[in-house]
Amino acid sequence: MTSKVKIAIAGVGNCASSLVQGLEYYRHHDSSEAAGLIHPELGGYRIEDVEVVAAFDVDRRKVGRPLHEAIFAHPNCTTVFQRELSETSVTVQMGPVLDGIAGHMDRYPDDRAFRPSDAAPVDISEALKASGAEILVCYLPVGSEQAVRHYAKACLDAGVALVNCVPVFIASNPEFAEQFVKKGLPIVGDDIKSQFGATLLHRIITRTLGDRGVKIERTYQLNTGGNTDFLNMLEQTRLASKKVSKTESVQSQLDQRLADENIHIGPSDYVPWQNDNKICFLRLEWRGFGDVPMNLEARLSVEDSPNSAGVVIDAVRCAKLALDRKISGPLDAASACMMKHPRKQMRDSEAFLALEEFIKGQDGMTRAPRQRISADSQEELAAQRQLHVDSLQVLDPVGPRLAPREAVGVTTKGNGQRPFDMTPDKRA
Numbered sequence: 001m002t003s004k005v006k007i008a009i010a011g012v013g014n015c016a017s018s019l020v021q022g023l024e025y026y027r028h029h030d031s032s033e034a035a036g037l038i039h040p041e042l043g044g045y046r047i048e049d050v051e052v053v054a055a056f057d058v059d060r061r062k063v064g065r066p067l068h069e070a071i072f073a074h075p076n077c078t079t080v081f082q083r084e085l086s087e088t089s090v091t092v093q094m095g096p097v098l099d100g101i102a103g104h105m106d107r108y109p110d111d112r113a114f115r116p117s118d119a120a121p122v123d124i125s126e127a128l129k130a131s132g133a134e135i136l137v138c139y140l141p142v143g144s145e146q147a148v149r150h151y152a153k154a155c156l157d158a159g160v161a162l163v164n165c166v167p168v169f170i171a172s173n174p175e176f177a178e179q180f181v182k183k184g185l186p187i188v189g190d191d192i193k194s195q196f197g198a199t200l201l202h203r204i205i206t207r208t209l210g211d212r213g214v215k216i217e218r219t220y221q222l223n224t225g226g227n228t229d230f231l232n233m234l235e236q237t238r239l240a241s242k243k244v245s246k247t248e249s250v251q252s253q254l255d256q257r258l259a260d261e262n263i264h265i266g267p268s269d270y271v272p273w274q275n276d277n278k279i280c281f282l283r284l285e286w287r288g289f290g291d292v293p294m295n296l297e298a299r300l301s302v303e304d305s306p307n308s309a310g311v312v313i314d315a316v317r318c319a320k321l322a323l324d325r326k327i328s329g330p331l332d333a334a335s336a337c338m339m340k341h342p343r344k345q346m347r348d349s350e351a352f353l354a355l356e357e358f359i360k361g362q363d364g365m366t367r368a369p370r371q372r373i374s375a376d377s378q379e380e381l382a383a384q385r386q387l388h389v390d391s392l393q394v395l396d397p398v399g400p401r402l403a404p405r406e407a408v409g410v411t412t413k414g415n416g417q418r419p420f421d422m423t424p425d426k427r428a
C-alpha cells in the first residue's frame with residue numbers, strides 16, 4: 001500500500017506534540033519491534049504512511065510557526081522523546097477562538113497557560129480543502145463546545161473525516177452522526193481512550209468484579225495533572241461533558257448502574273509540577289461472598305499525551321480504511337475500542353475483537369452509505385452478531401485475552417526510570 005493518510009490537526013497542544021513526535025520516532029525504529037503500537041500495520045497502512053498536511057491553533061507562540069517547532073512551544077510540557085524532527089512545510093494556521101480559551105487562563109503565568117494570537121482566523125473548511133487533508137484530528141480543550149462543532153461542520157463542508165478526541169459529543173450525537181452518514185464521511189469519537197489509562201483500568205476492574213459475582217457499592221477515580229488540559233479543567237462550567245464521558249464509560253461496564261452519589265469520576269486538581277504526568281487514584285468498594293465488604297485502592301501514573309497518541313494513529317488509519325471502503329457515519333467498533341464516549345458502548349475485550357474484524361473487512365457493525373438493509377439481511381446480521389457474542393463467551397467467560405504482541409507497549413513512568421529526555425527546551 002503506497003497511498004498516504006493525510007491528516008489535519010486542530011489544537012497543537014501536548015497530544016499533538018506526542019503524535020507528531022511519534023510519527024517521526026517510528027520512522028527510525030522498526031515499528032514491529034519498538035514498544036507502544038497496537039498495530040504496527042493496520043489494513044495495509046503503516047505509521048510512516050500518516051502525514052500531517054495542515055494544523056490549526058490560536059496561541060500566539062504556535063500560530064504562524066512551522067509545525068515541527070510549534071509542537072515544542074509553551075505551554076506544551078509533555079515528554080520530548082523525539083527531539084529531531086524532519087522539517088515540514090506545514091505552518092500552523094489561526095483558527096477561530098470561539099470558546100477555546102477559558103477565562104481563568106489569564107491568571108496563570110505565560111509558560112503555563114494559553115495566550116491568544118491577534119491573527120485573523122482562516123476559513124477552516126477552505127483551509128482543509130486546500131491542504132488535501134482526508135481526516136481531521138480534533139484536539140481542542142475540554143469545554144470548547146462551539147469550537148469543536150465549528151471544526152466538525154467544516155469537515156462536513158470540506159468532505160473530511162473526523163477523529164474527535166475531545167469530550168464534546170459529535171459521533172455520539174445522533175444529528176451530527178446522521179450528517180456524517182449523509183455526506184459519506186466516517187467519524188471516530190468521542191473522547192480518546194488512552195493506551196492504558198485511568199478509564200481503561202477502571203472499566204476492566206469494574207467489569208471483572210461484575211463477572212466474578214460481587215456487588216459494587218461505591219467507587220471513585222480522582223485524577224491530578226499539571227498540563228494545560230488539567231489547568232483548563234479547573235473551570236467547572238467546562239467540565240459537564242467530560243464528567244459524563246468518563247462516568248458513563250465506567251457505568252457502561254456495570255450490570256446495575258450506581259446511583260450518582262456512589263460514583264465520582266473526574267479531573268480532580270491541577271498540580272503544576274506534575275506537567276504532563278497524570279496520576280489516578282482509584283477506589284472500589286464492594287460486597288462479596290456472604291455480603292462481606294471488601295475494597296481495592298490503586299494508583300496509576302502515566303505520561304498523559306503519549307499515552308493516547310498511538311491510539312489516535314490507529315483511529316486515523318481506521319477512518320482511512322472506511323474512506324477506502326466507502327463506509328460512513330460513526331465507526332462503532334473503532335469508537336467503542338478507542339473512545340470513552342462512543343455511541344455504542346461494548347466490553348473492551350469485545351470491542352477489540354470487533355475492531356480486528358472491521359480491519360479485516362469482516363465486521364457486521366458498520367454500514368455503507370445509502371445502502372438499505374433488507375429485513376432478511378437484518379435478521380442475518382442480528383444472528384451473526386449473536387453468534388459473535390456467543391463465540392466470545394465460549395472463548396472466555398471474562399473476555400478474550402490479548403495475544404502477546406497486543407499486550408506489549410505500555411510505557412509508564414511508574415518504575416522510577418526516565419528513559420526519555422524530559423528537558424522541556426526547544427520551546428518558544
Ligand SMILES: NC(=O)c1ccc[n+]([C@@H]2O[C@H](COP(=O)([O-])OP(=O)(O)OC[C@H]3O[C@@H](n4cnc5c(N)ncnc54)[C@H](O)[C@@H]3O)[C@@H](O)[C@H]2O)c1
Pocket residue numbers: 010011012013014015016056057058059076095096097098099100101114138139140141142144147165166167191192193194227228229232304305307308
Ligand atoms: N492526553 C490524553 O490522553 C487525552 C485523553 C482523552 C482526551 N483528551 C483530550 O484531548 C484534547 C487535547 O488534549 P491536550 O492535552 O493536547 O490539550 P492542550 O491543552 O495541550 O492543547 C489544546 C490546544 O488547543 C488549542 N486551542 C484552543 N482553542 C482553539 C481553537 N478554537 N482552535 C484551535 N486550537 C485551539 C490550544 O492553544 C492548545 O494548543 C483535550 O480535550 C483532552 O481532554 C486527551
